[in-house]
Amino acid sequence: MPHVPTDPDVYEVFAQNGLGKTLGHVGSIVSPCPDAAWHLAKETYGRRDDLATLWVVRRADMTVSGGDDGDLLAAKTRMPHRQPGFPTARRRDRSAAASSPAAVILPTAAVPPAAVAPPATAPPATAALPATAASPATVAPPRFRDSAPPERRDDARGAGGSELSDLWLLLADDLFVLGNRLGERIVDYIDLEESLAVGSIGQEALAHAGTILVLSGFDQPAADAWFFDRPQGRWRVSRAIERLTDWPSTVACGLVIAAAVTVLAERTVAVEPGEGWLPAITAVRDEQLVHLDHWRRWARALAAFPETRAEFARAYAEVTERAGDMFGARPQGGSALAVTLHERFAALVGENGGPGSRMPDRPLARTAGVGGSALAYCLSRGRMVRDDYAPGVFQ
Amino acid sequence: MAMAIAAGHRRYELWDPMPDEVREGARRFATVQALNELVGVLPFAEWLDRAPSHTRRQMLMAKIQDEVGHGHVAARVAEDLGMPRERILQDYLDGRAKVHNIFHYSFATWEELGPGLLLMNSAAIIQFQSLMKGVYLPYARALRKIEREESFHYQHALDLTHEVLTHGDAEQRRRVREGFELWLPRVLAYLGPPDTDTLHANRMWLIGLKPDGNDALRQAWLNKIIPVFLKLGVHVDPALVRQAPSGEWEFAMPDWAEVKKVIAGGGPASQRRLDWVRNALDRNTRYRRALRGVS
Numbered sequence: 001m002p003h004v005p006t007d008p009d010v011y012e013v014f015a016q017n018g019l020g021k022t023l024g025h026v027g028s029i030v031s032p033c034p035d036a037a038w039h040l041a042k043e044t045y046g047r048r049d050d051l052a053t054l055w056v057v058r059r060a061d062m063t064v065s066g067g068d069d070g071d072l073l074a075a076k077t078r079m080p081h082r083q084p085g086f087p088t089a090r091r092r093d094r095s096a097a098a099s100s101p102a103a104v105i106l107p108t109a110a111v112p113p114a115a116v117a118p119p120a121t122a123p124p125a126t127a128a129l130p131a132t133a134a135s136p137a138t139v140a141p142p143r144f145r146d147s148a149p150p151e152r153r154d155d156a157r158g159a160g161g162s163e164l165s166d167l168w169l170l171l172a173d174d175l176f177v178l179g180n181r182l183g184e185r186i187v188d189y190i191d192l193e194e195s196l197a198v199g200s201i202g203q204e205a206l207a208h209a210g211t212i213l214v215l216s217g218f219d220q221p222a223a224d225a226w227f228f229d230r231p232q233g234r235w236r237v238s239r240a241i242e243r244l245t246d247w248p249s250t251v252a253c254g255l256v257i258a259a260a261v262t263v264l265a266e267r268t269v270a271v272e273p274g275e276g277w278l279p280a281i282t283a284v285r286d287e288q289l290v291h292l293d294h295w296r297r298w299a300r301a302l303a304a305f306p307e308t309r310a311e312f313a314r315a316y317a318e319v320t321e322r323a324g325d326m327f328g329a330r331p332q333g334g335s336a337l338a339v340t341l342h343e344r345f346a347a348l349v350g351e352n353g354g355p356g357s358r359m360p361d362r363p364l365a366r367t368a369g370v371g372g373s374a375l376a377y378c379l380s381r382g383r384m385v386r387d388d389y390a391p392g393v394f395q
Numbered sequence: 396m397a398m399a400i401a402a403g404h405r406r407y408e409l410w411d412p413m414p415d416e417v418r419e420g421a422r423r424f425a426t427v428q429a430l431n432e433l434v435g436v437l438p439f440a441e442w443l444d445r446a447p448s449h450t451r452r453q454m455l456m457a458k459i460q461d462e463v464g465h466g467h468v469a470a471r472v473a474e475d476l477g478m479p480r481e482r483i484l485q486d487y488l489d490g491r492a493k494v495h496n497i498f499h500y501s502f503a504t505w506e507e508l509g510p511g512l513l514l515m516n517s518a519a520i521i522q523f524q525s526l527m528k529g530v531y532l533p534y535a536r537a538l539r540k541i542e543r544e545e546s547f548h549y550q551h552a553l554d555l556t557h558e559v560l561t562h563g564d565a566e567q568r569r570r571v572r573e574g575f576e577l578w579l580p581r582v583l584a585y586l587g588p589p590d591t592d593t594l595h596a597n598r599m600w601l602i603g604l605k606p607d608g609n610d611a612l613r614q615a616w617l618n619k620i621i622p623v624f625l626k627l628g629v630h631v632d633p634a635l636v637r638q639a640p641s642g643e644w645e646f647a648m649p650d651w652a653e654v655k656k657v658i659a660g661g662g663p664a665s666q667r668r669l670d671w672v673r674n675a676l677d678r679n680t681r682y683r684r685a686l687r688g689v690s
């Protein structure tokens with residue numbers, strides 16, 4: 001974990017050896033006061049050089065990464081779309097696939113793909129929905145637009161039992177809608193740092209939704225069809241999604257969804273899931289814990305501030321009441337597993353969201369077709385461009 | 396301490412003594428940039444919920460986050476120079492600050508998005524590469540980060556354009572070409588009026604905050620971007636832009652009176668942008684105060 005070192009008299013030294021060179025860490029010194037530290041640093045690290053810049057920082061004023069923070073520091077493996085070479089690699093992979101014998105025939109190209117060939121330095125190909133899993137078996141894409149929707153899959157293996165698998169698919173839906181809503185919040189300018197935070201949490205929510213589908217055996221066209229072409233009547237989101245409206249409700253929704261994913265991930269990790277699930281779900285859990293912490297800070301702030309206290313209390317009560325269906329995968333909603341998960345979930349929500357939760361004692365069943373205007377809007381907007389194009393154009 | 400550089404200008408950190416003109420100029424540049432990033436992202440943000448696949452939505456969301464991130468780093472530079480971040484959007488709402496002409500329009504179609512973004516991103520890259528050479532170092536560093544991300548956005552825009560041109564139908568491909576013709580004059584105008592012979596009397600040039608003139612940037616930009624569209628198979632109408640045998644680019648001069656009118660708030664989306672920002676601040680200001688714990 002990133003930590004704050006405590007040595008009070010130690011100063012870290014950053015120097016630049018000339019204009020155009022980078023400012024880099026060169027070492028540290030011990031000094032009783034900041035002024036003396038700077039002069040000592042110059043004598044220690046720059047006495048034979050003409051330095052352009054010398055910055056000295058008290059070690060205790062720094063927050064530094066540790067040796068086990070590699071995962072936090074790395075670019076996210078479920079977020080290849082953020083990597084600089086992604087668009088070029090994706091285009092190259094697609095044109096390679098198009099020229100292979102099994103390729104789907106697409107409308108005639110206006111220009112040969114080679115016209116904008118990627119540079120030779122493009123990084124290795126990255127899959128759009130990378131299987132952190134070792135190549136899970138893929139299923140044929142459900143084609144909601146061309147034929148009757150397939151039955152919900154109940155044969156997904158690997159999560160350590162089909163009820164867990166069902167729950168993961170349901171939470172993937174919640175994560176997808178939440179991720180989209182948070183994406184819209186980037187330009188809501190609550191605060192600039194918050195814009196960046198919801199941008200990352202939103203992208204991670206979408207990435208987690210995608211990861212869950214890959215682990216459940218979906219390939220990429222199937223995942224897109226699942227999220228974009230399935231009619232609302234076939235979604236079974238949590239009723240909390242209906243309250244994904246103003247900011248206090250969004251905070252409450254973010255909190256309950258992060259808590260639910262965390263609980264399910266903990267359970268999944270504990271039952272020794274199938275190959276591929278463990279690293280993926282561990283990473284999902286770690287990221288969701290960071291989200292949970294983010295929403296906890298917001299919940300505390302909104303609950304403590306006189307101007308927002310009542311508004312947040314109302315949103316929190318309504319969202320927690322509706323979130324009682326989070327683990328109600330089965331119509332009766334009350335399997336032993338569901339009850340265990342629900343109890344842990346209710347406790348985690350209370351710990352993080354504070355008092356005022358109206359979470360029911362037992363899990364309620366999820367029902368199809370809920371989600372209200374929040375889901376309806378998300379789905380109808382998502383189809384506007386997609387429906388104008390032939391199937392398979394967008395990947 | 397500030398150091399002399401080859402061009403004869405000193406360069407400054409925040410805490411270096413510097414002429415008021417440099418401090419104020421840097422604050423103004425960073426403030427203008429922050430505003431234009433924060434408002435300039437809105438035309439693309441309007442398309443996020445229509446992005447037609449999981450991956451496409453992730454890519455567009457990442458771009459939108461980057462753009463707001465550019466607004467954030469520019470606002471931090473401005474804040475350190477005494478411009479409170481709240482005032483950046485407030486001045487825009489009060490009519491004291493304006494955004495560039497290109498941000499007074501919306502994208503009418505998905506097909507227009509790719510070529511529009513390609514033109515804008517490439518122009519922004521050229522502009523930032525120039526401003527990066529400026530004498531105020533915190534702003535130069537912010538621009539270095541911003542410019543790097545703009546190059547990702549350029550690749551993203553190329554991918555968007557290529558996808559429609561390769562897999563779209565004839566009508567969709569036609570809309571890409573129309574998008575190019577619609578946005579080219581707007582982005583030509585974005586790079587600013589001709590310098591005539593005033594550049595070297597321009598204070599910002601003299602103090603080293605604006606290293607290159609508008610005309611040089613426009614030529615460098617056309618030199619880079621027109622071949623890209625030709626390679627994509629987009630017809631480039633010589634009445635809009637053409638290369639003279641000398642290598643110099645000739646183009647239909649924007650109607651500067653019209654551009655001025657647009658910037659003053661007379662563009663098709665001018666009011667829409669203001670409304671969005673006003674509503675967002677009305678809705679959300681109390682939440683920001685809650686986070687900071689200030690009434």
Ligand SMILES: [Fe+2]
Binds near residue numbers: 461541545
């Ligand atoms: Fe930007």
